[in-house]
Amino acid sequence: MGFIRLLGPLAGEGRRHVAAPAVTVVWDERFRSYDLGAEHPFSERSRALGFELLSAAAPEGAIERVRTVPPAERDLLHRFHLEEYLAFVEHASQFENPILLDAGDTPSFAGCYEEAARLVEGADRGLLETVATGRPSFHPAGGLHHARPDRASGFCIFNDVAVAVAHAVADGRRVAYLDIDAHHGDGVMYGFYDSGKVLDIDFHQDGRTLFPGTGFPPETGRGDGAGLKVNLPLPPLAGNEALLPLFRRVVPPLLRSFRPEVIVLQHGVDGHVGDALAHLQYTPEAYLEIDRTVLDLSREVAGGRLLVTGGGGYRASAVSRVLARAGLVLAGAPIPGPREEVPETWRTSYRETIGELSPRTWEEPEETSGTRWRPEHEAKLVEELERRLGQQFPAAP
Numbered sequence: 001m002g003f004i005r006l007l008g009p010l011a012g013e014g015r016r017h018v019a020a021p022a023v024t025v026v027w028d029e030r031f032r033s034y035d036l037g038a039e040h041p042f043s044e045r046s047r048a049l050g051f052e053l054l055s056a057a058a059p060e061g062a063i064e065r066v067r068t069v070p071p072a073e074r075d076l077l078h079r080f081h082l083e084e085y086l087a088f089v090e091h092a093s094q095f096e097n098p099i100l101l102d103a104g105d106t107p108s109f110a111g112c113y114e115e116a117a118r119l120v121e122g123a124d125r126g127l128l129e130t131v132a133t134g135r136p137s138f139h140p141a142g143g144l145h146h147a148r149p150d151r152a153s154g155f156c157i158f159n160d161v162a163v164a165v166a167h168a169v170a171d172g173r174r175v176a177y178l179d180i181d182a183h184h185g186d187g188v189m190y191g192f193y194d195s196g197k198v199l200d201i202d203f204h205q206d207g208r209t210l211f212p213g214t215g216f217p218p219e220t221g222r223g224d225g226a227g228l229k230v231n232l233p234l235p236p237l238a239g240n241e242a243l244l245p246l247f248r249r250v251v252p253p254l255l256r257s258f259r260p261e262v263i264v265l266q267h268g269v270d271g272h273v274g275d276a277l278a279h280l281q282y283t284p285e286a287y288l289e290i291d292r293t294v295l296d297l298s299r300e301v302a303g304g305r306l307l308v309t310g311g312g313g314y315r316a317s318a319v320s321r322v323l324a325r326a327g328l329v330l331a332g333a334p335i336p337g338p339r340e341e342v343p344e345t346w347r348t349s350y351r352e353t354i355g356e357l358s359p360r361t362w363e364e365p366e367e368t369s370g371t372r373w374r375p376e377h378e379a380k381l382v383e384e385l386e387r388r389l390g391q392q393f394p395a396a397p
């Protein structure tokens with residue numbers, strides 16, 4: 001299993017010694033090989049830089065790292081995916097020339113079966129770790145929430161988060177799945193649409209304006225899952241002013257009434273202002289508040305069992321720094337201020353990896369513009385959710 005304490009180059013001021021690791025971070029260098037091609041917008045490069053920055057900034061001993069992750073075995077993949085589809089990917093995986101695995105966004109590559117299955121194993125390790133230890137786990141390379149049981153979708157070959165959720169459910173656990181990626185987490189939501197064991201809360205850009213075109217308030221689940229699927233679509237240009245009041249009103253009461261045994265947070269960063277594929281305008285403060293809130297709630301309602309995965313994100317400077325700070329929150333470490341400089345070694349790695357100048361500080365002022373979000377939009381959405389879910393939400397704190 002090879003759990004190796006991370007002992008990075010950790011000299012620096014303000015580093016506080018932490019007695020025991022506070023978070024398990026799943027990072028195998030081979031995750032970088034999930035690569036859909038040089039021209040493709042999705043790659044693990046930004047997430048790798050997030051892991052590198054977290055490693056450089058975390059206090060000594062705060063992180064325990066799982067560094068060797070084999071591809072998931074077939075029986076684990078079968079918890080969510082169908083054999084016919086697995087066989088198709090395995091076949092495509094043998095060839096250098098890409099074969100499209102869906103309607104057009106997700107090409108195969110040589111070795112794609114193994115690398116997609118490795119990301120699944122990473123999510124499952126993270127889940128089992130948090131269940132066993134009651135402390136958070138972080139799988140920054142994961143969060144491929146679009147893949148369906150029988151097909152690839154939206155850059156996602158296998159759905160690592162759905163497999164981890166399915167594993168927890170098969171073990172009899174109640175799971176709360178939160179998704180803050182700009183895109184609706186359709187693979188997970190519809191994968192557990194009938195399940196009374198999975199509460200799914202998904203904030204995303206309105207499906208009428210963004211892939212995959214799903215995730216509307218009337219979609220609240222079916223059968224045992226009725227009332228447990230919660231969709232909060234936001235219009236283009238919405239930012240913190242829309243996300244945070246809704247999050248504060250809706251998420252804590254839903255988690256407190258559902259009382260999950262484990263929480264999974266899909267932490268896509270493509271809702272960040274300036275993202276190349278989506279049109280929301282969240283800033284780093286919003287992610288920080290959500291990270292802290294979800295960590296606190298996991299301790300309050302789920303015994304500290306929290307798996308955080310990565311997700312989408314198409315602006316490397318945002319993805320890397322936001323994910324690194326998410327890891328620091330989970331590690332209980334001090335959070336660098338916005339104007340604090342990032343480590344020089346990381347800046348070099350960023351330049352070499354992305355081919356652009358690295359940001360110098362943890363944040364820079366972001367220009368946001370022209371939100372159309374108004375308090376009446378919040379009131380209307382919350383009223384609709386209350387009516388459809390049969391639950392009252394408190395006024396914004």
Ligand SMILES: [Zn+2]
Nearest residue numbers: 181183270312
């Ligand atoms: Zn996304």
